[in-house]
Amino acid sequence: MKNLLETGVHFGHQTRKWNPKMAPYVFTARNGIHIIDLQKTVQKAKEAYDALKKLTSEGKKVLFVGTKKQARGAIEREALRSNMFFINNRWPGGLLTNWNTVKKSIARLKKLEAMEADNSFEKEVKTKKEVLTLRRELEKLRKTLGGIKDMATIPEIMFVIDPKKEEIAVKEARKLGLKIFAVVDTNCDPELIDYPIPGNDDAIRAISLFLETMSNAVIEGTGGVVEQPRFSEDLDSEALALEYQGEYDESGKFIMDEDADSKKSKAEEPAITTIEVDQNE
Template sequence: MAYLTMKQMLESGVHFGHQTKRWNPKMKPYIFGARNGIYIIDLQQTVTLFKDAYDYIKSATSSGGNVLFVGTKKQAQNSIEEEAKRCDMFYINNRWVGGFLTNFQTVKKSIARLNELENADENDETTQMTKKELLMRERERARLDKYLGGVKEMKKLPSVLFVVDSKKETIAIKEAQRLGIKVVAVVDSNCDPDGIDFVIPGNDDAIRAVKLFSNSVANACLEGKAVHEEKLQAATDKAEEAKAEAARQAAAAKAAKIEAAKAAEAETVRKLKEGTAAEPKAEAKPKAEAAPKAEAKPKAEAKPKAEAKPKAEAKPKAEAAPKAEAKPKAEPAKKADATPAK
């Protein structure tokens, strides 16, 4: 982790501001004093504030975020492009395309068109075109590359905006504010620090100063990306270990299942062998297996006397006693009753 020191800033002229008549009163807290009609920026605050910005950029990139370098002024164009390419980030060093962030879905179509034109040149798809068509195509490609060449690989909105000269890049800062994108900006004595998340008070006109800040921000990006790659590698290793462990467990379970099946088969064979050896003795026991007396006892099963007792069931004398019910001799004694009729 390489923070900028006050000595480095002094050597690069970071402490020089603008003329006293060209200042923004909102920058007063960051100004140390004035000398020969030029404001001197308080580098003690610059060192502290830049540390905070450095840590934030590193944290953002370590989480997989990306940084968009923005510096369209002449003094910043080369430094912005070189340092952004060095840390494999995106940059805009020509005119800011209005709506680049707030209308990013439409801008992506222009980026896709640029990639299409470049791929067509690489694949020799222009061999059948006329000279005029080729000239028009090349002009279109050059124009798109001028404004979007630094962002042609960008698939999503950036996590952080690093801006050189917040006064010149007002539109870019306002778009980032609207979308909630953090802004890290080098703010000179003539700039407005309002709305900037990480203010870096310093000279934004000196080439050496711009180079110093851009280089340090690129280093923060590289450190953050290294941490992110370590996290990804650790996650990949962990996933591979988990996969290997699952494979080992599956193999062990399969082996155990096969072993259990073999054991069960061996046990079945053993039982069959034991049963085959014990079958002759068990079959040669006629008394135990087939006891004819116990199974069929003719006397016990069919007792004709006990089941059907003809005498007990049908007693003709007891059921119908004709003599007791009708006595023929007792009825004709009507003579005695009819005697007084004489």
């Protein structure tokens, strides 16, 4: 429980910003901030873990989505670690619902990368300005589509950090019937998600924890070996109010309560840790 608390998983948004549909996952409120029930977090994380492991064991593919600044690094890292796909900058509208057009953009990306690899930019165009234009096009395509350039078809699963921010991605996934897994903060609608995991979707350390844990589920599902340690499920929600000291802002900075006598920063990323999911239960 100490590790979960230290990552700030239990810190929700301001009470005035909440979605009432998150009520079942809220433990209490303090100083205008909702506190998420970690027992519910672990329960839903286990359900998501087991489901994701089963689905990927059947050969289904996962698209990790998280475009907010705090999530970008972990989204890319964990998607690559589990040999899956990711979008961590801007969601290209129609990525799923207009897949045939997106495939053409991916083909263009691969062509430009091949040209870069064999230094053939100069052979294809006549001027330095045209070469610069091609290189800029390449970088733009890499930034947007680099995480899905090897995605041959629409995946069956989407894992989302902050479905409120990734509203368009979630709508497209729902329209096409993808299974949606997501970390839902207190301002989100959990009913839009097949496997919602209540938790802080703003703090860097909390985001990393969720992504590392679900990446482990994918690795296990695809026959790999998980090397990372996990957290214990022995949680005591009764202690949360006593442990509460503040909240993380969007940059990952830990802001103490007004009645606290000091401030501290938690912006740095943590050592790799995950939520305990007991496979023997």
